[in-house]
Amino acid sequence: MSTVDTVIDRGRGMTTEQLLLLVVGLGAFLLLGDLIIGILNGTYSISRVARYVVEGTLYGLIIGLAGIGLSMTYSILNFANFAHGDYVTSGAFFGWGVTYLVAGWGAASFGHLVLVAPQRGVGGAQLEIAITSTPFAIMAGLLVAGIGTALFVYLIDRIVYKPMRGSGGIPLLITSIGVAFALRYIIVFVYSNRTRGTTLGGLPSFDLLLVDGWVSIDVHDGTLIVAAVALMLGVHLMLQRTKLGKAMRAMSDNRDLALVTGIPTEQIIRWTWMIGGGLAGSAGYLMVLWTGTIDWQFGWLLLLLIFAAVILGGIGSIYGAIFGGLIIGISMHLSMVWLPGGDFTTITAFLIMILVLMIKPSGLFGGKTTA
């Protein structure tokens, strides 16, 4: 039992926490009520709200997918990894390099393609990259994004984190900020700081007329949903069914006990990094597929949202991370009902995170259960 736990447990704060919960609950209730009434009396366009929910869900899937890895390393290695966002970016570049190569072999130089078109010239639109026209290139890219990032993250662990295995969470956190910074600018050095389009526009989409407007889901939205859900299911099965998964859960619950019972912790740590990194890379790849643009810092900008999701869901819980991601994604987009313009979506997400930390720091799925 650490000092921190007892300080939180002291119970004195319960009343203020409950009061806060009441206020927040009331606020959420009022907003929801306003939303429903607004939709019913036509103040808020129902199709607009539905579009927000759809976009939020898709965004939330990406955050949740990336969040699983962060949550796993957070609970098993016991530190908040600030480099996780840049793992997301790295994965996207690895994967898209391969997608460009496969889709555009011969259309431009190898270097231009593998570096995802660092200079003007042949790009995603010219290569007609889309799941409908170049499905194989995209699948290959996603695969490489996952596996490549897993190996890359493992390498970083070997070089940077392994020598400081015994250190506490804080030195590791500080180190990870250094890793994040170095990694981000290595990406600029290698891939350039140009923001570029990666996919073909005008994709076939499924459109639904919803009372006062259209809600459409295009094929890349669909790809994102299928791929993200499949990966999440995969992690779920891995944790529940395999020996490795059970060992990971044991270690996240109680590291000392796991050591005593002879679980090979070093091996578990390695797999945790690789699985977490693989998911981060895949999430990055899918994010770029979905938004159609790639740049050197999108993962870093995503990082705090991923933290928000993980904290909301409860560190160590992969379902918490997924759920937290969806909540964060949807509330970010829904906030535009009241705060139009999109300037406040990120602020909304951060405020939700801070509120969760104030009311229930252990998160909704409470505490340490990687299950």
Add this chain to the structure above:
Amino acid sequence: MSTNTTDRRAQLESLWEHDAVKILAVFGTIYITYALVGLALGYSLDGIVNTLRRMTYLIAVYGMVTLALNLHWGYTGLFNIGIAGFMAVGLYVTMILAKPADPTGAAQYAGLGLPMPIAIIGGVVAAGLAGLIVAIPALRLRADYFAITTIAFAEIVRLGITSGALQEFTIFGTELGTGGGRGLIRNYGDPMNVIFELEVFSSFVDLTNSLFGFGPTQARALAYSMVLVLVLVGIYWLIQRTSRSPFGRVLKAIREDEEAAQSLGKNTNHFKIKVFVLGCALMGLAGILWRFRRTGVTPEAFRPHVTFYIWIALIIGGAGSNTGSVLGSGLFVAILFEGPQYFRRLVDQVVTFGDAPNTFAGSVAPILSGDVAPFVRYTFEEFTTLQFVLMGVALIVLMHRRPEGLLGHREETAAAIPLTRRPGDESTAGRGGDSS
């Protein structure tokens, strides 16, 4: 002979014990190195002095923030990674307070038109208040959650001032504005005019003119850097006093074991709130002094980079040591911040590179055929990028090799009087240094 050298060495070591000697030695080395490199580059005297002036300015500002961070993290264990946010609050509030009430021409948004001293006080108080707002909910949290909360706060501030909604707003019937992404233009007089308009100052201008060939603008900049050094000394003194006192003792105890400190009758939350607010107010002040003389400010200036710089400076110097904080910011600016660019200019002077390849691929491909030159050229072209990589790597290496930094191993006594042997006992020399 050999005893003589060991004596000399022992003498030097005991000399090194003094904080003033450390500061003089480190800064002396930095300045002389820069001056020598400047001479080697064939810079004019005013160019060299100007480089040193710019460095002094940066060291002074970063030093102030590092000292404030040391109060948070080094002394109390409050993991603040939202520094940029508090600096932004300080500067923006000051600028809004000081900008004239009726905007003219390109100077866009209106302010309150208050006199500069009041605007500065307002900015500092606002940064302190921001600290209070963060502290009250966040202080109960463990260090990593505290860190995430503070950086989220800083991003909320940055995104808030960037947002179009606050670009121009009306409060109590008064029009104000943050300028959104376009930022604010300084359309008030130079805040240092109080000094620049003094009689004495004109002779200072003449002096710098005759010594270094400075024009009035450069003379002003030099005077401003000197003022900042004075402020740095003042903050050093303030924080040194704060830490060498019963108050500082409780801070240290909180860092060591908060629960035990509570059982000894200390209301630790009160201390944490006070020290957090004080540190944030100082960060706000540093934010103001950093940029309130510039022609304008954009939210870009307050990206998390700034926070990162300060943390590197603190870790170089060693968390827990005030002298270390000043040395750390000096070394950070000299080696990691200004150094690489200076080095690049030096190399540029000596070697003439041809055109660099446009892309990384273009630089790597020739390596396969044994030609390294394009890669070197590309590296030089992308030096600014690599500088950031270097900073990240420096932080990692520090955390691996020397997490306690230069002076973090040394515990500075937390008492208002030197804690030496009991009076009456044969006294062993107190190691307080001469900086108290």
Add this chain to the structure above:
Amino acid sequence: MSDTEIESPEVPNDAADPDPQRNDIELSVDGLVKRFGGITAVDGASFEVESGAMTGLIGPNGAGKSTTFHCITGIHRPDGGTVRFQGRDITGIRPYECADYGLVRTFQIAREMANMTVLENLMLPAQNQSGEQLWRSVLPFARQEVEREERELLERVWEVLEFFEIEHIAEEKAGNLSGGQRKLLEMARALMIEPEMLLLDEPFAGVNPTLEHKLLDHIHELREEGYTFLIVEHDMDLIMENCERVIVMHQGSVLAEGAPETITSNEQVIEAYLGGEV
């Protein structure tokens, strides 16, 4: 709250105090309850501690001794019952308020401030230091007063160091001390608060016999000076030999309370606690 007051302490008859001339009651705990989720760690514990006496609190592992300590000193907030100190209700006070009442505790595992020197550790607990106000420590005219106080305090620290015969480690970092020295430091630090009552949580755990004697001597000496002690301890014999009164806890409540002789002959105690060991 009221329901717990009805619940009277189940003090077995033979353990009831036969002595009518009891001293003043320093600390009284009545019907204390503390739950953690579904587990009730303390289940209606009631007992009293006499002024100026040395009272032992014993019980098997998991009997709720440490939780009781935590509840008295505010680290946990009790779910029911009352705690009175010198007649004043102090139920659920905050940990830092204990010191105001003259109640101070030590921890099972010594919690020295590792990176502070022994002198700093001992100067820390002093109460009512004007220098703990930031402005007084900073502003020149107020600082003089602070420095004067510090000199007085340092003098007092040296006296305490002398009392525990540990002057030689005064300038050592607390983190470099041996286990025994840490225990001494912990006790010395508690005394610096100038308390009236000390709650010692296993002060002899992990202490070698020589130091144990020394510590006991110190405690007896302090008790004669008028301090009240409540000691949680595993070592039965040690408690029986040194304490005037003994409280036995078992499964969260008080099983027996009284003089050591009456406790050793109490069959319930023997069954619950000694039975397993002897």
